[in-house]
Amino acid sequence: MAMTKSRRSRVTTIVRYVVLTLWATVAFFPIYWMVATSFKIDTQWFAWPPVYFPDPPTLANYLNVWFGAEQYAQTQYAISSQKPLISLMNSTIIATTSTFLAVAFGSVIAYGVSRYRILSEVRMFQLLMLRMIPPIVVVAPLSLYYSALGLLDSMFGLILIYFLTTLPYAVWMTKSFIDEVPREIEQAAEILGASRWRTVFEIVLPLIRSGLVATFLFILILTWSEYLLALIITKTQVTTLPVELSKYQGSTEGRVYGRQAALAVGITIPLMIVGLVIRKHLARGFSFGMVRR
Amino acid sequence: MTSVAAPAADASPRASTRESSRRRAIQRFRWSILAPLIALIAVVLLPVMFLQLYFSLHQWTVYLGTWWDAEWVGLDLFKDVLSDPRFGWAVVRSLVFATGSTIGCFVIGFALAYLMYKPFRGQAVYYIIFILPMLTVPVVVAYTAEMLLYQSGPLNDLITRLSGIEFKPQWLTNPNIALPTVMLLEIWNWTPFSFIIMLAGLAAVPKEPIEAAQILGASKWRIFWEVQLPLLRPVIFLALVLRFLEAMAEFPKTWALLQGGPGTATETLPVYIFLTTWQYFEISKGAAMSYIVMMMMIVIVLAAIGLLRREKRSLDAMYAQSKADG
Numbered sequence: 001m002a003m004t005k006s007r008r009s010r011v012t013t014i015v016r017y018v019v020l021t022l023w024a025t026v027a028f029f030p031i032y033w034m035v036a037t038s039f040k041i042d043t044q045w046f047a048w049p050p051v052y053f054p055d056p057p058t059l060a061n062y063l064n065v066w067f068g069a070e071q072y073a074q075t076q077y078a079i080s081s082q083k084p085l086i087s088l089m090n091s092t093i094i095a096t097t098s099t100f101l102a103v104a105f106g107s108v109i110a111y112g113v114s115r116y117r118i119l120s121e122v123r124m125f126q127l128l129m130l131r132m133i134p135p136i137v138v139v140a141p142l143s144l145y146y147s148a149l150g151l152l153d154s155m156f157g158l159i160l161i162y163f164l165t166t167l168p169y170a171v172w173m174t175k176s177f178i179d180e181v182p183r184e185i186e187q188a189a190e191i192l193g194a195s196r197w198r199t200v201f202e203i204v205l206p207l208i209r210s211g212l213v214a215t216f217l218f219i220l221i222l223t224w225s226e227y228l229l230a231l232i233i234t235k236t237q238v239t240t241l242p243v244e245l246s247k248y249q250g251s252t253e254g255r256v257y258g259r260q261a262a263l264a265v266g267i268t269i270p271l272m273i274v275g276l277v278i279r280k281h282l283a284r285g286f287s288f289g290m291v292r293r
Numbered sequence: 294m295t296s297v298a299a300p301a302a303d304a305s306p307r308a309s310t311r312e313s314s315r316r317r318a319i320q321r322f323r324w325s326i327l328a329p330l331i332a333l334i335a336v337v338l339l340p341v342m343f344l345q346l347y348f349s350l351h352q353w354t355v356y357l358g359t360w361w362d363a364e365w366v367g368l369d370l371f372k373d374v375l376s377d378p379r380f381g382w383a384v385v386r387s388l389v390f391a392t393g394s395t396i397g398c399f400v401i402g403f404a405l406a407y408l409m410y411k412p413f414r415g416q417a418v419y420y421i422i423f424i425l426p427m428l429t430v431p432v433v434v435a436y437t438a439e440m441l442l443y444q445s446g447p448l449n450d451l452i453t454r455l456s457g458i459e460f461k462p463q464w465l466t467n468p469n470i471a472l473p474t475v476m477l478l479e480i481w482n483w484t485p486f487s488f489i490i491m492l493a494g495l496a497a498v499p500k501e502p503i504e505a506a507q508i509l510g511a512s513k514w515r516i517f518w519e520v521q522l523p524l525l526r527p528v529i530f531l532a533l534v535l536r537f538l539e540a541m542a543e544f545p546k547t548w549a550l551l552q553g554g555p556g557t558a559t560e561t562l563p564v565y566i567f568l569t570t571w572q573y574f575e576i577s578k579g580a581a582m583s584y585i586v587m588m589m590m591i592v593i594v595l596a597a598i599g600l601l602r603r604e605k606r607s608l609d610a611m612y613a614q615s616k617a618d619g
Contacts, residue, residue: 134542141344227545275428283493
């Protein structure tokens, strides 16, 4: 009896590892392929049979795409502008600013909701509509409105709309952290005569520091990878990295996989680092704080 | 008003004035937070809504003059959209895409979470690998897919080598499989979402009912169906509803990879609205279409919110329970 049971659990263990490893391969292979392609010389991007390991590995794609170094590239594929670095700067400024604003404002709303119910439960759920209605349905009138205001192709325009569309995440996620803080400390502060604003900024928000960082990084993931709004609202002055990447598609007659891959790796690495740092908080973020670990 | 509402049976007048001034302070606090929020939403969203309605009722394209001189056409544009078979097919495609990819993400994500929710060697490594697809920018997913899926590309080559059978589907150019291809990409990209939600859910399920069932000699299978699954219901709804809504809005992968093609094979609602507005420059038709889709999505989202509200209550109750148990 004991024998069969332990054998069965060993079989279960083996099956588990086989299934998990299988999916790990599926999950990882495309990422590997992107990285591998970014190190390939141009004859191997689209070769038959496919080249699985870059041989010889080259940095030409990175040097050309990111630094416009033409001497490393054959002229046919050379991308001479240094737009990706400008886009990197744009993306960084837009994503961090809008995320900071969303978390700053969102956490204050969250405090009010958690402690004083300044928004009823229904209103809190209605706030989610800012996120759940697909942006495509408002993007055309938004771009006309922005062009009337002169906000088209400006960082401020994109920051504003990112701020609004990520605010529900900020409110809900920080609220889930604030809900976990016992009220006694605030009540003590109130008795000692601290104003509500002082209580928020000097007691509650410092207590959920790590939660605020997690929320900030989580929303950074969303804004960093956003594509549709950036595509419509930015034209030439301000482009973000995802939009910049899409410009390499179809713009030339030849396939520029290696260059695209080098750009794609550069876009993805910061996102993966951020995501792995807050990996324990991702479920909370994506579920608006409803599911916790 | 507030002093009348206060339960002032035994309270002294001083206490009740303090109470009412506290309430006024809370109201001030409340509106100093909400006023900017409401103002912001009003300044950004109301004009957008107005413009959308305006363009739905007036015929205008960028070739015509100033948009405020556009011709009033009443509901013609709505009739135009609703009688457009291409729009109907886009609705169908979007629903098929969202439903299919939601189910795919959920089944795989749940299975992986079930295999992983108890500690084992290598758990952390698998977790990290499994969440990587979610941490890849959607546009990057599209271009990487192109590098993988061309007919003599690495995916077909690998499958041919491993199985020994010639495997050469035209993932991106065959109109019959282009939409399933995009669905597979969506599943690859967002299975981590269902996975992490279900993993967190499985970890939060109270232990006692499962242990009780084990003592009673129930099989793993029965424990799963009759104990764990009912307890997981709120988390399951959450994983399905949120994923479905996001899939309905999916644009970057579909657009960057195929722009709705081949033909109209991957023309989902966001893609068709985008094409109408920014490729055919039929701003007004695009606006009418957006309006219809927005109404449709509001109905869906309100239903989803109703569901989420109900399930969040049972979820909160579950967390309160597990907190009380220590």
